[in-house]
Amino acid sequence: MGAVDVPGAMRLVVLGNVRALDPAAAMFQAMLKGWEQQQQSRLLAKKTISDRLSLVRRFADYTGTYPWEWNAEDMEAYFSTQMSRELPLAHSTVRGQQNDLQLFCTLITDGRYGWAAACQEEFGQVPAQICHDWNTADHVAEFEGNPGRRALTYDELQALFDAADDRVEQARKRRRKGVLAAWRDAVLLKSVYTYGTRRRETSMLDLHDLRHNPRAKDYGRFGALEVRFGKAPRGSPSKRRTVLTVPEMDWIVPLLEEWVDEVRGRFGAGKHPALWVTERCGRLGLRRLDEVFALVRQHAGLPEELELHSLRHSYITHLIEFGYPERFVQDQVGHRYASTTALYTWVSDEYRNRLLEDSLARRVERMAAREEVGQR
Template identity: 55%
Template sequence: MERADLPGAAHLVLADGVVHLDPERAVFDAMLAGWERQQRTRFLKDATIRPRIALIRRLGEFTNSYPWQWEPADGEDFITHLRAEREGARPITVSTARGYEVSITLFMQYVTDPRYQWPAVCRERFGSVPQQVFHEGNSVAHVTDFEGQPGRRPLTYDEVQALFDAADGRVEHARLHGRKGALPALRDAALLKTVYAYGFRRREAQRLDLADRRHAPKMPQYGQYGAWFVRWGKSSNGSPPKRRTVLTVPEMDWIVEVLDHWVTEVRPLFNPGRLQALWVHERAGRMSLRSINEAFEQARRLAELPEELDLHSLRHSYVTHLVEFDYPERFVSEQVGHRYASTTAIYTGVSDEYRTRLIRRSMEGHSELWESR
């Protein structure tokens, strides 16, 4: 087969005529370098590529062999090992196992594709060629819509209030004891309330700038907090971050006062200068993703809420509560940036009270229908 200069092709990453002291390791490293190059041409991010490369190296270490030697049994044993109870390591979840299988399958598709010449290289040098490790018969079946942690769920209204009370309590505690943490605590409280009031993802909230504030013509009472323009929405398949505008809903209009207080009175005390970031830290820079997680975890501990709840649970809560406020499904999906309504449905966990209200409404409708007859 004529050599093609495809990104990641063997002859582009494996030098001809070079004698390696460890030829197997050299070819394996070249495979990984080629796969990385191939993925980068598809505009995949480092956050996607690097864990995939690390996973393939882990599989190589586990099997103590190389891709042209791997068999389906090796992949099965690897996943079984990661799913087992081991000292010092948590078993991986079903969804994580599936993700690992997908990554390994993508790598094997790359090294078994003759266009990249790895089968020919392996046959010539080692007398064997790579084969696919996972197939329909030995991979995790996708039988349910949601496979996340059962403990990760929407917060109830009481839990949301407890979380906010705990966040506000940190502010009062710092003030009473004359500590320097009052300003960061004020910021964290406003941040958590904003994440809930708009259903933001962590990165979406972290990347907000002051310039992303929007007026809503039909809701002038909210001023410049009628909506937020999200520029860093979740991307997919190497595409740029998705953009959307998130409106302030009347049930959450208390957030307008919270944000105005933060922007006009508290944020300037951090001396951010010309920095446009909405959420800033004590050194006048943009807050990190880790700091945002820590803000939630501190409030969760003080509120004595279950450890399984994380910052993303506030987004689940937002979706659920909009549904309970009787907003149309399409509107909710657009607010949170879901392409499909089925994704929004996975986030939704309506309360018994809401379902009871629906049943009563339905019964009242049936009663009126019978009476009219």
């Protein structure tokens, strides 16, 4: 099959009238450029593309060879080394990297792109697919995340919020500038839990994302939260959703009102639209969100495996325990499939025991009803 002008094709990247001083290095860089263009045509995120290119470069550095010289043994040795480190890669990370490497090999071995023919002509070798069913990790478990990532118990959640409030009081007693920042951090963490938002979703919230809910007029402009930068499917724009304020967590309403009307303006943010602003009048970034949680977690003496995303786990779990239907919870957190929501659920023993007791009570009632009918 002849090469055609598709994104990532060799003839769109390599200039036919230019002779490189180092043909092998030039060919490899051209392959990476072609793969970058092919991924851009699929509308993949810049970070996804950058991470994939970095992986291929690291793999090439490890082998000390070029793609048309790679074989399956190189791939197996590379990932064996990665898993032998003091801190081995997570199963999901290994599987993802193997998939990325497989995608790159698919591109350069596909006749439509012309790379194999160019390598044959230039080096007398052709690239091969080095990732196959026998040497790549299977996706056999629904949940591949860190087992330490879990929902907080109610006691842990209360300890976290108490620690956040205590940081405000300590800063106020010391009469330092950190009072406003600690105040913001306390409301921020409670808001992340109340609406189950992800890091980027939280960072990208603006003031106008606070919405009224006609069915909950008592909450005013804090009846719902418009999430405009939800996690996007690969190659698609950000997903939008509206998260309703639930009655069990309406204690957030006066806290947000106080933050918006009284505290936020003292940061001097002016016309900046961000809901969560920094001391330098900018938008609170992802790294700072993690740092805030880590500081409060340490102050509360909670386990280190807990992280900001654990508040999202807690939100989903507690909604289930409050008795909300699974579909409602799924819509609140923006999951496409109910099975994804189920992976985040860590229903407590108390809740399960309550369900068991209710089931046993219903069974006893049915047996009693049958006996009464029989006696008649």
